[in-house]
Amino acid sequence: MSKKTVNCPTCNKPTIMDSSNPFRPFCSERCKLIDLGEWAGEGHRIAGEPVYPEDLDDQDLNKQ
Ligand SMILES: [Zn+2]
16 A cells, blocks of 8 residues: 655654654645745734724815
């Protein structure tokens, strides 16, 4: 039987893609955390600016 494998998105090592690997598609918890950390860093940068949808709506109405 051949196991389905993919390359780990973080380190590119062949990774087993079945229920025996709780960290799939990553090869390990470490690689999963690294990837999530990078993703969270991107999100944090975007979310750093406070946004108030109601205020923005008022400004748009005043301009138009
Ligand atoms: Zn990995």
